Amino acid sequence: MGRSIATRVSQAGLGVVVRDITRERTDQVKDLLAKDLDREIDRWGLTQAEKKAILARIEFTVDLKETGSCDLVIETIHEDFAAKRALIAELDEVLKPEIPVIINTSTLSISELAQGLRHPQRILGMHFLYPVTTTRVVEVVKGQVTNDDAFESARRFVRILGKVPIQEFESPGFVTTRVVMPLINEAAHVVMEGVASAAEVDLAIKLGYEFRHGPLEWADRVGLHRVLNWLEHLFHETGEAKFRPCPLIRKLVRAGQTGARVGKGFFSYDSERSRLDRLPDDTPKLS
């Protein structure tokens, strides 16, 4: 996620500092980022010159102090409360008080993460949706003590990225995750009960409601381990049965079949993450 956000920010013409914990990790990120851009060039979405310009605007570092020159900082650790908390506490020491610190999360509480910091008013949430480079929307989430200046800077930043900011107050799952998780969970239940195959379920929803992907392919593409994590968190926070993870999702995750990235989830994928097992009716048609 951090890699895609860095790409999008640089694509918008802004300078980016990417910080990771080891030199090996930053080298890996740099390498994967270049590969992402090559894939987009193969899809005619980008040129070699644009790739070069995007890479030129991104610096890589292991030193957190180098974020001191930034006008806005986004943390992108996976959904782990303790790890996120430790990082923003460090950032709180390094950054000037007026610099907004954005927590990239879809489920965690901004206010709880900000508690006890020296400058909790600059902490706010942002939820970038998969795939970051093309999805047009970003949820911008205000915590209990987030001040208006930080919130407005974040909204302006989202506009600079060419995306639409959705203004929200914090609540588990915010808007997009809370609304889409029961859909995925229910689709998995339908498959588990043998009502229809995964391919038929996805095709019905995709064609019936004009979605780009069906819910199960979408879940494969974001990663079933993430979906499971979100569902567990929402279930824990709200106690609502609609968020209790479907056992089929858990079963696939335990088997390591977490989706498109590993080549297998509800469906099978090649190394370019193209889906291999489409039904004959699930092909593009002009009419």
Added chain:
Amino acid sequence: MKVLVLNCGSSSVKFQVIETSLEMIEADTDRTLARGGVEKIGLSDSRLSMDVPGRKPYQEIAEILEHRAAVERVLKVLSHPDHGVLANVAEIEAVGHRMVHGGEKFASSVLVTPEVEAMIEECVVLAPLHNPHNLRGLAAARSLLPNVPHVAVFDTAFHQSMPPKAFVYGLPYELYTRHAIRRYGFHGTSHRFVSIRTAKLLGKPLEDLRIVTCHLGNGCSMAAVDRGQSVDTTMGFTPLEGLLMGTRSGDLDAAILPWVMAMEELTLSQLNAMLNKHSGLYGISGVSSDMREIEAACAAGNRRALLAFEIFCYRIRKYTGAYAAAMGGLDAVTFTGGIGENSPLVRAAALSDMEFLGIQLDEGANRTAPRGKEALISSSRSRTAVAVIPTNEERVIARDTVRVLGGVMPSFSVPGNEAPR
């Protein structure tokens, strides 16, 4: 009169200071005192560079965050005691602005008033990638130089004389009345300039000539200039239509687009990038978008490069014939732009075996046409003249500024040809 010419892009400002007057235009003696640009606006390492004839190039790196700061910086450098060319900014007597799109509202260059600025603002929807930046530069320059006149010169204005039969597309008519979807054409300042210069070079009145002008550069377009008026041009609603270009497709069957989108599952932005950045000479050859590299690859026997070269020249040839038919005859063909001025191979391939249109190239003159100079490259027996004329869009903008202020050009918009509403 010293005129500052500004051309503002999304992250750049190009400028020239040109000394000109009605008399100097007539004698073709106007001259550029300085030219340069600011690049990477919005970043901490923006670069300002300036060339002054006879001096070493000047360059500085500084943080320039927006267009106003860029124009302010340009004015400072121009009036700097060591590397400037002006004693002070008050020497600038007028500013000419390049505007990409004037829609159907502007058929000529125009003195900028608040009313005109609002009308240019209304054209933003037609050129969302260009007009907002042009307007930002205009607003910056007007606030920094509030006491001098500002003139807007449009890429589209020259083609406003096209008749409806040339600019209306064969689509449902509501698309024209609702969204102003029609052919506008671009490179208008260049087509106008080189057609006027062609008449001068031939020593004939422009009003007696039917000229096909070929602007072949990064973007390529041709225009049919009938007795001084553009009656048709190859670029359309956007600068994508018409000739093959470095990375743009030019003409194609529009039904290909939904088909490709469906088959390749492309997004609108990928489709747009495919047509504008991955097609043309580059897309066909797989070698380069630069004609010099295409020619080198052709010489080395690269068959796809040769095909790209042939398609490029074939379209010029095809439109030359079409425009001769549109004008009922042909008196001259003029080449300009980076490729048009510097590639004898393209000129020869486009116009060889065209005696039926009265065109006879002088092979020697074509091969040895001097760089940066006007030249006649047709043989003395040729009924139709072929000329190479270096274009200079900044000079046209400076000249239009002087003409508008001198009352030689109408100082307010003259509506072009309109189709029925």
